Amino acid sequence: MKTQPSLRKVLYASYQTGESLPGYVRYALEGLCQTGFSVVYLTNERDLDASSHAFLDSHHIELFFTVNRGYDFGMWSRYIAYTAKFRREEWERLVLVNDSVIYFQNRFVNIFNAAEDSPADVVSLTSNNEQSPHLQSYFLYMKSGAIQAFCERLLNEPEGKNFYDTVTRFEVGTSVALREKGLVLDSLVHTENPVLFSYPELIEKKFGFVKRKFLQKRWTRGEAYFFWDHHAGKALLLDYTRWIREKGSPDRDFNLEWLNDPKRTFSRRIAETFRFAYYKFRWWLSHAKAKRGK
Numbered sequence: 001m002k003t004q005p006s007l008r009k010v011l012y013a014s015y016q017t018g019e020s021l022p023g024y025v026r027y028a029l030e031g032l033c034q035t036g037f038s039v040v041y042l043t044n045e046r047d048l049d050a051s052s053h054a055f056l057d058s059h060h061i062e063l064f065f066t067v068n069r070g071y072d073f074g075m076w077s078r079y080i081a082y083t084a085k086f087r088r089e090e091w092e093r094l095v096l097v098n099d100s101v102i103y104f105q106n107r108f109v110n111i112f113n114a115a116e117d118s119p120a121d122v123v124s125l126t127s128n129n130e131q132s133p134h135l136q137s138y139f140l141y142m143k144s145g146a147i148q149a150f151c152e153r154l155l156n157e158p159e160g161k162n163f164y165d166t167v168t169r170f171e172v173g174t175s176v177a178l179r180e181k182g183l184v185l186d187s188l189v190h191t192e193n194p195v196l197f198s199y200p201e202l203i204e205k206k207f208g209f210v211k212r213k214f215l216q217k218r219w220t221r222g223e224a225y226f227f228w229d230h231h232a233g234k235a236l237l238l239d240y241t242r243w244i245r246e247k248g249s250p251d252r253d254f255n256l257e258w259l260n261d262p263k264r265t266f267s268r269r270i271a272e273t274f275r276f277a278y279y280k281f282r283w284w285l286s287h288a289k290a291k292r293g294k
Contacts, residue, residue, distance in 0.1 A: 020052050101209050241259045
């Protein structure tokens, strides 16, 4: 007997400012629908245009508007709280996805199958060892044994005060808490270097996804220092759109224009070049002073 799609949920969290769904969001949602899971689009409260509503309706995607608070974990928490407890207890699979990663290859069916074949209770695409070993939360595939433990933690934990508090208590803290309950966590992709520095390699190996922040160059000075401190300047400054086009084998029906942030005008790109040059100078200066002080 086939499992009902409503018992297998995908919650796709997405903060956007425009009235129309970006192409890369539609592409991911369409691919997620092909898995046979019930897909929910969670997004901040705003007007959506007729085209976006038509797309969601035609793909039978549930639309859930919520306040812009608590980042992706806040959106997921409010949807889980909105769903009656007895319905949550029926869920057999729960998959959390967000739009911080762009998928330029539609490999969701294969990814879901690989996660299902894994002996782990919770599966992500990648993992990270900063602070404590943890799964990265842009993609979390949870099996029945982990769902209730995850939901209880999410509903009982105060919302994150800021980005780093959210990462520490929810992304890192949730992995720690689930392991303490005896659950097994694993990722499908393992990299020799920390995954944040490995996106050029992941793209070249045709894994089909990229962190959106690399395309938008939204790194702070402290984050840029972190890359240079670990000799990972290539990963920081690489032209990812060109790298994906030349090395990543994007799907033919994925429009590479979707990788371009319309806010990154020519003048803004010039400003970015000077900003990162200034960051690099300050980084070099701080290291030179540290060496002289030894």
